[in-house]
Amino acid sequence: MSPPDALRQPIELDLFEGPFDLLLTLVLRDEVELLEVPLLEVVTAALGERARERWDTDTAGELIVLLAAMAELKARRLLGEPGEEEPDPDTLEARERLAARLVAYAPFQRAAGWLGERGRDCAGPRYRRVALAGAAPPPPPAEDAARLREAMLPLIAAPPAPSLSHLTSRRVSLPAALARLQSALARARSVSFDALTAGLEPLEEAIALMAALELARRGEVTLAQPEPFGDIAITGSGR
Amino acid sequence: MSELSRQIEALLFLSPEPLALVTLCEIVEESPGAVQRALTELEERHSPEAGLEVAEIAGGFALRTRADLAPVVDRLRDRPSEDRVSPAALETLAVVAYLEPISRPQISRLRGVSVDSTVVSLLDRGLLEEAGRPPDGGAMRYRTTRLFQERFGLRKAGDLPPLENFELTGPEAERVRRHLIEAGHLPEGEGPADDE
Amino acid sequence: MSELSRQIEALLFLSPEPLALVTLCEIVEESPGAVQRALTELEERHSPEAGLEVAEIAGGFALRTRADLAPVVDRLRDRPSEDRVSPAALETLAVVAYLEPISRPQISRLRGVSVDSTVVSLLDRGLLEEAGRPPDGGAMRYRTTRLFQERFGLRKAGDLPPLENFELTGPEAERVRRHLIEAGHLPEGEGPADDE
Numbered sequence: 001m002s003p004p005d006a007l008r009q010p011i012e013l014d015l016f017e018g019p020f021d022l023l024l025t026l027v028l029r030d031e032v033e034l035l036e037v038p039l040l041e042v043v044t045a046a047l048g049e050r051a052r053e054r055w056d057t058d059t060a061g062e063l064i065v066l067l068a069a070m071a072e073l074k075a076r077r078l079l080g081e082p083g084e085e086e087p088d089p090d091t092l093e094a095r096e097r098l099a100a101r102l103v104a105y106a107p108f109q110r111a112a113g114w115l116g117e118r119g120r121d122c123a124g125p126r127y128r129r130v131a132l133a134g135a136a137p138p139p140p141p142a143e144d145a146a147r148l149r150e151a152m153l154p155l156i157a158a159p160p161a162p163s164l165s166h167l168t169s170r171r172v173s174l175p176a177a178l179a180r181l182q183s184a185l186a187r188a189r190s191v192s193f194d195a196l197t198a199g200l201e202p203l204e205e206a207i208a209l210m211a212a213l214e215l216a217r218r219g220e221v222t223l224a225q226p227e228p229f230g231d232i233a234i235t236g237s238g239r
Numbered sequence: 240m241s242e243l244s245r246q247i248e249a250l251l252f253l254s255p256e257p258l259a260l261v262t263l264c265e266i267v268e269e270s271p272g273a274v275q276r277a278l279t280e281l282e283e284r285h286s287p288e289a290g291l292e293v294a295e296i297a298g299g300f301a302l303r304t305r306a307d308l309a310p311v312v313d314r315l316r317d318r319p320s321e322d323r324v325s326p327a328a329l330e331t332l333a334v335v336a337y338l339e340p341i342s343r344p345q346i347s348r349l350r351g352v353s354v355d356s357t358v359v360s361l362l363d364r365g366l367l368e369e370a371g372r373p374p375d376g377g378a379m380r381y382r383t384t385r386l387f388q389e390r391f392g393l394r395k396a397g398d399l400p401p402l403e404n405f406e407l408t409g410p411e412a413e414r415v416r417r418h419l420i421e422a423g424h425l426p427e428g429e430g431p432a433d434d435e
Numbered sequence: 436m437s438e439l440s441r442q443i444e445a446l447l448f449l450s451p452e453p454l455a456l457v458t459l460c461e462i463v464e465e466s467p468g469a470v471q472r473a474l475t476e477l478e479e480r481h482s483p484e485a486g487l488e489v490a491e492i493a494g495g496f497a498l499r500t501r502a503d504l505a506p507v508v509d510r511l512r513d514r515p516s517e518d519r520v521s522p523a524a525l526e527t528l529a530v531v532a533y534l535e536p537i538s539r540p541q542i543s544r545l546r547g548v549s550v551d552s553t554v555v556s557l558l559d560r561g562l563l564e565e566a567g568r569p570p571d572g573g574a575m576r577y578r579t580t581r582l583f584q585e586r587f588g589l590r591k592a593g594d595l596p597p598l599e600n601f602e603l604t605g606p607e608a609e610r611v612r613r614h615l616i617e618a619g620h621l622p623e624g625e626g627p628a629d630d631e
Contacts, residue, residue, distance in 0.1 A: 122392030
């Protein structure tokens, strides 16, 4: 019963090596508009249980800004709203940064492809790794004990500003957002988006919006937003 | 077969790693020109109809078995099946090969994903090695190894196509920018999506 | 050169020890007669004018350098080994030298990287040795060897340049700091900048 809409574009997320790989491939692929990317799956792949490697926090942050903006546009399209004249400068700046990082990443994506081909071509030959037999070679050159001190000093020095790159700032679960919305709809025929997301972080709010859009796409709810930036009424389609 | 070629054949056979031209010259006490000619003679002797070949690889010359014999010679010892390099590993190797020495946080930032487990596995497999910390302290940096050069058929460190060859073209870069910047607001004069 | 001879040439080249006829037959999946004929062909290819020869030795067949080339190939052995101490090895050696006996997890914590492969290679090279487990159980600890002292010109264990400027903070760091002071590597009274 799923409508054959562009959101169903088959994109094998498991085939991508990370957000940049995915975004770059989509952006350069002529037939796919970024707006038609299945955002739900992108975010799930990024932060969900199946993610092979955690995304770098900066990247995840920049990407969420982009995804939230795209979700907003999708919402407008679904609701038949006209486009907003100018996004706010912070959002624009974050997207400029993301674009710059994609451009910086691109050569390595392609170099990896080259390396992969090269690796296949060079997989055949085998080297004889038999150690030289016979008398032990002369001793290696003497080392200076001062080098030990030099090697030790940085280890007992205060570390540079701690990197938070190993932390995922917040685990956001789309399936959980979907479940929460569905259970709210089980109790009431219509739910206010503002009420649903009261007190949530912007990121969680964006995820909640994506959940609403996903249900709309499945035909489980209809969305109505009487005025731009106003509350969205999420109404179950009563199936 | 010249005496010099015989000597070099014996040396390449015994050495567990590729021998640099200058090393060969020192050992056989001959000029680079003479050694080069002997190497050429040796290459002809080990022609495709033979089981071995002379390769210029990883900063030197090596004798190795020919690629088409891999299925047979691998029966000699069980080769680890994970000899395959995953796409994530390839991308990390590409970043390190071009930018070495480089730290894990730097690779992460460039690739957009955490690379901790990938780097550990590449260290284990001998394709990456530690390259010390920057003089002012900070994170350990990494570089590719001789084994990496052998595995990917590179003649020496940095024997890679110029990175510029892989950069986005002007129009492609513009396309990336346009897509990302414009996502989220409609261009002038465009209405809501045509309904499906 | 027959395909079988090529295969056997490659196998003898790679094998670190002589290969028995029956082993060869199993690997190439041919009869002893066919393998024998291929070996004869290989013997002719590696004639006295070449650098290598096929030898029947120690219950099998091997490829080896010809006896008359010994003076040259011995020069390969006599070359000082390029057994350089890598930055990773140096850092690990420094940590062990100043804090011995110390376990792998403790070295890892201080260096911020996994040290398993580095420690194994330093054990192989005789620069580190096992120093037993702590009385209350726990991970194996390591110390530096006499070879290490010779290599670094130390008169005895612990004869190390003193450190200064201990800046690390935290419970683990405090333990390390006390240890360094007790061993005389760190002047008394050196402490974290923020004294309590």
